[in-house]
Every structure is written in C-alpha cells, then in structure tokens.
Amino acid sequence: MQGKDDINSRLASMVASLTAQEGFTASALDYVHFMRSDHAYRRTPVMYEPCICIIVQGRKQAYLGDATYTYDARQYLVVSAPMPFEADTEATAEQPMLGIHLGIQHALAAELALAVQEAQADAALALTPTGKPAGTPANTPTFMYATQVDDTLAEAVLRLLQALASPLEAKILAPAIVREIYFRILMGEQGAAMRAALSQGSHFQKISRALRKIHEGYSDKLDVDSLARESGMSLPAFHLHFKQVTSTTPIQYIKAMRLHKARLLMIRSGMNAYTASNTVGYESSSQFSREFKRLFGRSPLEEVRQMRSVLRMHEGVGLSSLS
Structure with a gap:
C-alpha cells in the first residue's frame, strides 16, 4: 500500500497537469471537475451544489453561520444540499490550490446510505438484545462537514483519476469507483451524520x-x-x-x-x-x-x-x- 504522502503527491501532480489554467476543468464524467486557483481569495461568497470537495494542494476554509470548516490535503469537505456560504482560498502562483470537485448524485447517495443503515441495523440486532451496541453515539444529521482523508479514500480517488485517463475505463470503471468513494465517505469518520441527513422521513x-x-x-x-x-x-x-x-x-x-x-x-x-x-x-x-x-x-x-x-x-x- 502506498503511503498517504506519496498518494497525495501523485494526486497533486495529476491535477496540476490537468489544470494548466486557473478555473475549472471538465473530465470525462460530467459531475467530476478539477479546480485550480493561482491566487488567494478572502471571504468570497460561493454557492456549492451537492458535492465532495477534495483539495490536494493548498487550503480552503468555509464559513457557514458560526461554523468554520477547513479542507486541504488532510481533510475533505462534504456538502450534501445546495448551500450558500463564504470561503477563503490559500494559494499562490508557485503553489496553486488544486482540487477535485465530485458532484453528489443524490439518488445514489441515498440508496447507499439506506443500504449501510440496514446492514448496520442487522449487525446491531445480533450484538445486543436492545438492537443497539453499547456506546454507539447519537447521529446528528448535517449537510456540511469537513473530515479526515484516510488511505482508502485517497487510493480510490487516485484510481478514479487513472480510470478517467481512458475513454473506455471512464465509461465502464469510473462510475463504479465513484460509487466506492460515496461508500467510503458514508462509512468515514462523520459518515453517520450524512447518512442521518439522507434518511427518509427526517x-x-x-x-x-x-x-x-x-x-x-x-x-x-x-x-x-x-x-x-x-x-x-x-x-x-x-x-x-x-x-x-x-x-x-x-x-x-x-x-x-x-x-x-x-x-x-x-x-x-x-x-x-x-x-x-x-x-x-x-x-x-x-x-x-x-x-x-x-x-x-x-x-x-x-x-x-x-x-x-x-x-x-x-x-x-x-x-x-x-x-
């Protein structure tokens, strides 16, 4: 398994080669774009559609109400509903901000969230008479959060970029890798909050x-x-x-x-x-x-x-x- 620094270095190199100009660059999937900023921007009003924003170089901070979310090479941002907020961008011409913007397909995310909840409910029933493992924390739903990039997610993102290199792999393999990325996020450190937010009836x-x-x-x-x-x-x-x-x-x-x-x-x-x-x-x-x-x-x-x-x-x- 590659080290996290090695994976991030490869991701940054690939995105830098993709984005010769500042702005957004389209990929073979219409809901995956690459981002580049050569300048710093302070408290800029933005509107994010549902997305997963993975920064591989530089840093951004989002401000929503009294909350601040930092996303960089160590943390990614999840926004699961259209959300207006303000954002800082840390970047220079020598060290541009580089990132991947992965749009959330709501039907797929909700389907996976339900499947995960059902599987976990079955496992919980097998663990205790009450159907809930001791010490399980309450899930507070949220539509926006920043959380740690772990090795499995970083590797999946790297494989997504590699699949997008080939028209055939982009058509056949890339959507399956996107599904895996959704799953990794739903099972991540704060995935329970996103699953709760996607729950029907809440x-x-x-x-x-x-x-x-x-x-x-x-x-x-x-x-x-x-x-x-x-x-x-x-x-x-x-x-x-x-x-x-x-x-x-x-x-x-x-x-x-x-x-x-x-x-x-x-x-x-x-x-x-x-x-x-x-x-x-x-x-x-x-x-x-x-x-x-x-x-x-x-x-x-x-x-x-x-x-x-x-x-x-x-x-x-x-x-x-x-x-």
Whole structure:
C-alpha cells in the first residue's frame, strides 16, 4: 500500500497537469471537475451544489453561520444540499490550490446510505438484545462537514483519476469507483451524520427536498408557506429546521440562490445584468443591483470582470500521459 504522502503527491501532480489554467476543468464524467486557483481569495461568497470537495494542494476554509470548516490535503469537505456560504482560498502562483470537485448524485447517495443503515441495523440486532451496541453515539444529521482523508479514500480517488485517463475505463470503471468513494465517505469518520441527513422521513430530508425545489425553480415565484406545506411542516417548524440546516432564513436562501445563479449566467453565458436579473426571477433590476452589491461587494459588471477567469470552465485535456 502506498503511503498517504506519496498518494497525495501523485494526486497533486495529476491535477496540476490537468489544470494548466486557473478555473475549472471538465473530465470525462460530467459531475467530476478539477479546480485550480493561482491566487488567494478572502471571504468570497460561493454557492456549492451537492458535492465532495477534495483539495490536494493548498487550503480552503468555509464559513457557514458560526461554523468554520477547513479542507486541504488532510481533510475533505462534504456538502450534501445546495448551500450558500463564504470561503477563503490559500494559494499562490508557485503553489496553486488544486482540487477535485465530485458532484453528489443524490439518488445514489441515498440508496447507499439506506443500504449501510440496514446492514448496520442487522449487525446491531445480533450484538445486543436492545438492537443497539453499547456506546454507539447519537447521529446528528448535517449537510456540511469537513473530515479526515484516510488511505482508502485517497487510493480510490487516485484510481478514479487513472480510470478517467481512458475513454473506455471512464465509461465502464469510473462510475463504479465513484460509487466506492460515496461508500467510503458514508462509512468515514462523520459518515453517520450524512447518512442521518439522507434518511427518509427526517426533518433534514424534508428540508433537503425544499432546497432542491428552490435550486431547480429559483426563477419561479417561490412562496415560503407553500414550501412548508409541501415539506409536511408547519410554518414555524419549517423556519426553525431550515435555519438549523442552512444557517439562514428561507427568504435569504432564495435571494442568495438567485444572486449566485445570476452571477454564473453573466460570467459563463455573457448575459448582461438586466437579462440575468429577469432570468432568475427579479422584477426590479435596480433591486437586483443593490442586493448583488450587498452580497458580493461589487457591482454586477465589476464582479463579472473580476471573476470571469476564476470561474471559467475548460475542456478536459485527458490523463493518458500522466502516471
């Protein structure tokens, strides 16, 4: 078995060779991207879709409410629901931040979480008359956490990059390795918290459905009362559990989602601020501009000029020449 430092060195070398330019680089799997940043960024507002973020060089810190999460070569970040927060990036041109962004396929993650819980329940029944092993800690659901990268996970990520080198292996083997990576994370140090969050019937699962509805219908007229009813909660309970999950209110979350979506539309699609604001559901372009500047600290035009190169998506160059 390779040492962790050796595996990380190989991962960093492979990702560095993939990402000649700052920004995101696509892979053969549409939900796997590679990241590179040549500059440090402080407390930048970001919106992560459900993902596993593995940093192989440099460091990032996420700020959600009063919590801070550090993810680097020793710790990875898991975000299992669309989440707006702020992030620092530690990087230089000589030592760029390099990472792998693995999108979470919700149906697959939930299927694996259920299978793991059922297997563990069967094992627990065999251990004690009560069906619960003595000393088993309570599982506190969470949609965002950072935890240690262990050897088995690092090796699986390395095998994923190697599989992506070949079109045939990318099609046949890479999805199976992604499934293994999900399993390793669900069985990891904080995997119980993610499994609890994915459990059907929990209030976290109900909030997760509301977040996905907002994520998919951000341009619609979203009504918090309707979201609460569709989640099977009273309005006060919905507000309480929503804030527990996201550290913000439903209205603020919807606003942040729309502003982040508009930002990406302007950066990646070349829309002007007026068109982008209408596309994401704003009726007033002046209100959009005020709220955009309040969140990002710059006008829409200034923000697009600053971030276009950082959030640019490049075509994958392949890994066939990498070891």
